Amino acid sequence: MRMLIASATLGLAMVQSGCAFEPVQPWDKDVLAQRKMQLEGYPLDTYLDDHIYFSKEASSGGQAVGGGGCGCN
Amino acid sequence: MQLKKEPKSVRGALALATCSLLAGTSPAHAAKEWEVDSAVLFYSEGSDRISLVEPVVGLRKALGDDEYVGMRIVIDALTGASPNGAIATDAVQTFTTPSGDSSYTVQPGETPLDPSFKDHRIALNGVWEKPLSERLKGVFSANFSTEYDYQSMGVTATLARDFNNRNTTLSAGASYSADTIEPVGGTPVGLASMPTVPAVKQTQGASEDKTVTEFLVGITQVLNRRTLMQFNYTHGMDDGYLTDPYKLLSVVNSAGNVSGHRFEKRPEERTRQTVFWRTLHQFTEDVLDVSYRYYWDDWGVSSHTLDTRYRYELGGGHYLQPHVRLYQQSAADFYRFSLAEGATPTHASADYRLGDMTTTTFGLKYGFAVSEDKEYSMRIEYMNQSDDNRRFEDVDAIIVQASYSFLF
Numbered sequence: 206m207r208m209l210i211a212s213a214t215l216g217l218a219m220v221q222s223g224c225a226f227e228p229v230q231p232w233d234k235d236v237l238a239q240r241k242m243q244l245e246g247y248p249l250d251t252y253l254d255d256h257i258y259f260s261k262e263a264s265s266g267g268q269a270v271g272g273g274g275c276g277c278n
Numbered sequence: 279m280q281l282k283k284e285p286k287s288v289r290g291a292l293a294l295a296t297c298s299l300l301a302g303t304s305p306a307h308a309a310k311e312w313e314v315d316s317a318v319l320f321y322s323e324g325s326d327r328i329s330l331v332e333p334v335v336g337l338r339k340a341l342g343d344d345e346y347v348g349m350r351i352v353i354d355a356l357t358g359a360s361p362n363g364a365i366a367t368d369a370v371q372t373f374t375t376p377s378g379d380s381s382y383t384v385q386p387g388e389t390p391l392d393p394s395f396k397d398h399r400i401a402l403n404g405v406w407e408k409p410l411s412e413r414l415k416g417v418f419s420a421n422f423s424t425e426y427d428y429q430s431m432g433v434t435a436t437l438a439r440d441f442n443n444r445n446t447t448l449s450a451g452a453s454y455s456a457d458t459i460e461p462v463g464g465t466p467v468g469l470a471s472m473p474t475v476p477a478v479k480q481t482q483g484a485s486e487d488k489t490v491t492e493f494l495v496g497i498t499q500v501l502n503r504r505t506l507m508q509f510n511y512t513h514g515m516d517d518g519y520l521t522d523p524y525k526l527l528s529v530v531n532s533a534g535n536v537s538g539h540r541f542e543k544r545p546e547e548r549t550r551q552t553v554f555w556r557t558l559h560q561f562t563e564d565v566l567d568v569s570y571r572y573y574w575d576d577w578g579v580s581s582h583t584l585d586t587r588y589r590y591e592l593g594g595g596h597y598l599q600p601h602v603r604l605y606q607q608s609a610a611d612f613y614r615f616s617l618a619e620g621a622t623p624t625h626a627s628a629d630y631r632l633g634d635m636t637t638t639t640f641g642l643k644y645g646f647a648v649s650e651d652k653e654y655s656m657r658i659e660y661m662n663q664s665d666d667n668r669r670f671e672d673v674d675a676i677i678v679q680a681s682y683s684f685l686f
Contacts, residue, residue: 226442226445226499226500226501226502227501227502227503228442228443228445229443229445229500229502229503230443231443231444233503234500234503236503236504236560237500237503237504237506239560239650240647240650240653241560241565241589241647242506242558242560242565244498244506244508244556244558247681248315248336249315249316249317249334249336249681250317250657250679250681252334252350252352253317253319253332253334253679256332257321257661257677258605258637261631261637261661261663261673262581262605262607262631262635262637263577263579263581263607263610263631263632263635264550264552264571264573264575264579264581264583264605264607265550265573266492266512266514266550266552266573267510267512267552267553267554267571267573267583268510268554268556268569269436269451269494270434270436270451270452270453270492270493270494270512270514271419271421271432271433271434271451271453271455271492275354275399275401275423275425275428275430
């Protein structure tokens with residue numbers, strides 16, 4: 206719960222202080238628009254990695270929620 | 279604090295055009311064509327252990343104005359042997375298969391592997407991305423997967439709201455899945471003894487259920503023209519049958535010899551949490567992608583994961599991307615390497631995946647991006663898992679993946 210409150214506080218602080226970052230105008234987002242700069246630019250790589258590590262380790266998740274279950278023996 | 283007015287006229291049009299670009303598809307072709315993402319994964323732990331072949335196809339099509347539908351089809355074909363949880367000894371060991379109608383033997387000094395392991399899995403995912411207002415977007419998806427002893431059905435909803443001239447995005451998501459397992463030979467009673475053929479195992483039923491509920495809150499911030507940062511917090515709750523019905527524990531007597539084997543038993547609830555940070559930064563052309571996750575749960579497991587990729591542009595759309603992933607976990611409270619004879623724990627498992635463990639992965643990807651929509655790539659990775667207490671044998675795996683994305 207403490208982590209949740211800390212995360213929420215951090216999130217709100219970032220929203221409220223948008224001007225603390227260097228504001229990027231829409232016409233300056235050519236670099237950020239490239240596929241290699243997308244958080245989900247290569248979704249199958251992410252899916253396959255998640256599947257391997259979900260099956261082989263005790264931890265999972267972090268980047269997203271859901272995604273389908275498996276027996277993964 | 280300075281509040282800015284929304285961009286209008288030319289600025290507004292540019293903002294909308296850029297937004298479409300950020301969505302990953304240019305409007306000119308999006309209305310007509312499917313974006314196709316395909317890959318085949320090969321995973322192998324060596325000749326006598328698990329091998330996997332997994333083809334995947336993802337499709338995505340624009341319906342107009344940032345609205346998309348998509349689907350993903352995955353097929354897994356698994357063969358090979360999996361550790362059954364028992365320990366190696368200096369004598370020949372005999373185990374009963376899960377079905378109970380046959381047995382297999384393990385030679386002295388060898389890690390006991392269950393050779394009857396073979397499975398196929400089909401997983402389907404459908405997704406609908408829908409703008410709910412100018413700044414609010416919803417992503418809704420449904421999942422279904424089936425293998426011969428396991429079925430899963432789930433739904434996920436994520437909302438993302440843009441702020442600060444679209445430089446800040448707040449996300450909130452929730453997912454729910456309902457799974458059913460029908461273990462071969464029935465569900466063994468937890469911590470009951472493994473019988474010897476022709477005796478049959480004590481069972482508690484033919485099938486078991488579990489549910490998985492997850493929540494996410496996250497923030498994505500554009501730091502500057504070349505840098506993007508993401509923070510997520512997730513909270514997950516598993517409820518129901520969380521035991522692996524095929525895993526055993528060795529029972530060790532006072533003389534230090536294995537005197538029998540028992541089925542494992544895990545708690546029926548688990549609460550998991552993660553904090554996740556990721557940053558993407560583009561230098562002149564190269565891109566550094568680094569993330570860190572801290573995970574902890576009420577089984578006593580906690581872990582650190584550091585993942586780094588560096589995309590090195592070779593020119594003409596060709597690139598090389600080295601990948602390093604470091605993972606370290608602490609053991610679950612009920613993890614036991616073996617059980618002392620006469621011990622009566624409430625829960626116990628010898629599954630090495632619940633032990634003190636380190637995973638190290640090194641990889642290299644080569645890609646050729648013909649355009650933003652058409653790309654070939656190939657990656658090869660080596661993964662090593664080792665017991666931090668040096669008791670179970672290392673797992674070494676090779677991962678090879680070929681991918682091709684295009685418009686259709």
